[in-house]
Amino acid sequence: QVHLVESGGGLVQAGDSLRLSCIASGDTFSRYTIGWFRHAPGKEREFVASSSRNGAYTYYSDSMKGRITTSRDNSKKTTYLQMNNLKREDTAVYYCAATKTEILSTISSDSAYYYWGQGTQVTVSS
Numbered sequence: 001q002v003h004l005v006e007s008g009g010g011l012v013q014a015g016d017s018l019r020l021s022c023i024a025s026g027d028t029f030s031r032y033t034i035g036w037f038r039h040a041p042g043k044e045r046e047f048v049a050s051s052s053r054n055g056a057y058t059y060y061s062d063s064m065k066g067r068i069t070t071s072r073d074n075s076k077k078t079t080y081l082q083m084n085n086l087k088r089e090d091t092a093v094y095y096c097a098a099t100k101t102e103i104l105s106t107i108s109s110d111s112a113y114y115y116w117g118q119g120t121q122v123t124v125s126s
Helices: none
Strands: 002-007 010-013 018-026 033-039 046-051 058-060 068-073 078-083 092-099 120-125
Touching (some): 018 033, 018 092, 018 120, 046 068, 046 078, 058 068, 078 092
Parallel strands (some): 010 120
Antiparallel strands (some): 018 078, 046 058, 092 120
């Protein structure tokens, strides 16, 4: 079992950057693909990014590609989501999640993930 805790959210202005962190405890962190999702009011939860178990492979949503980078440090059991040039429509609660699958066709689906953090709020004002 993996326990995940996100941090780094906050209130920023459009065009600003934020780096979210997700710290894991419990099971061996390097056994898990880590995904980032977001949930905005009135919308469905949306895939943002994922990193493979060893961090060699990353995958991004089309909606944020080019403005985000995910990375991980397995020695620190931590995953990061760097977000640049933030827009008002990026306002949401951001979650990290863990799964053992590395199947590309499934890692963008929230149903593939077993463990979830509590989320961190990102609010972008214009």
